[in-house]
Amino acid sequence: MVDIFTRNDLVYLMRHGPTDWSKLDEPNVAPTDCANQRIMSPEGRANMVDMGALLASNDIVPARIVVSEWCRNQQTLESLLQGMAEVDPSIPAAMPVETTPDLNLLLSLQGSPDVTPLRDRISAWQGDPERDGPLLIVSHYTNIEELTQFRVFEGEILVLDPKRDNLVLGYLRLKSAAPDVGHFADALASPLLDEERAFDMVERYYSALNARDDDLFEGLLGERWFVHGESPSRTSRDVESYLMEIDTYVAGIPDIQFAIDSLHFADDVVTVIGTLTGTHTGEVFGYPATGRQVEFSAIAVHRLEGGSIVESWQMPDRLTLLEQVR
The missing domain is CATH 3.10.450.50 (Nuclear Transport Factor 2; Chain: A,)
Structure with missing residues (x-):
């Protein structure tokens, strides 16, 4: 199991952190229009700070991070880096970060039409020759489910092995992670x-x-x-x-x-x-x-x-x- 967390050639595929479901995305809202879309809750931000600190304190620091343009994903990135900085203040400044529409909410306005770019990015990852750590990708429920057939909680990370046809080896999530009303209505009724x-x-x-x-x-x-x-x-x-x-x-x-x-x-x-x-x-x-x-x-x-x-x-x-x- 330790190998899951230490190999540089693995990909951490993450759904954005917990959001406030009392405010839904407006129809055709732009990914960067934070005023008209669902964003992270204060508790969700705090949880993702904890997640960042937990990763860093266990020497799990991504070699690079790729993130969707959507506000909740950008907020997740900020919170993760804040948590990592609590363990090592040098981590955020040194972290290579890429924001790309390829990870935007599937089939949304300015979103990716399918998961081909996401699949290709994961499959091509062999590790960073200049930095230790996995690739961390912060995307959305729909994209992750379409690619992996796994249903993930907000803030949950799937650990994928590109060498084994992007096989899901395991997952990481906080104890506070829970089903949300948007994608787990059936589970919430269980x-x-x-x-x-x-x-x-x-x-x-x-x-x-x-x-x-x-x-x-x-x-x-x-x-x-x-x-x-x-x-x-x-x-x-x-x-x-x-x-x-x-x-x-x-x-x-x-x-x-x-x-x-x-x-x-x-x-x-x-x-x-x-x-x-x-x-x-x-x-x-x-x-x-x-x-x-x-x-x-x-x-x-x-x-x-x-x-x-x-x-x-x-x-x-x-x-x-x-x-x-x-």
């Missing part, structure tokens, strides 16, 4: 995708919980989210009060962490089975520190609605914990 999104949301919830950082809960919890189970006397209705509730554990087990053992999805509910571990270095349930390692299980249930967690039930095995600290 229950499998609902499950994947639900699991991702719950995993991020427990990452935030382990970090005990209420800022990390932003975007995960609904405005009226509340949790059951941590207190027999009252329900915690926001992140701050919930974190205060679990101080019972944190005060006596400062390094306590929740590990997910399994996730189960049905309708709009995710059931989590997990294990809590830590060191008993402070008072828990009135029992003084023992210095022992503790481990106990927990079951949690989260109800999802409108893309966020709106209600949670937490059921830790307090009896097992009590037996270990007394």
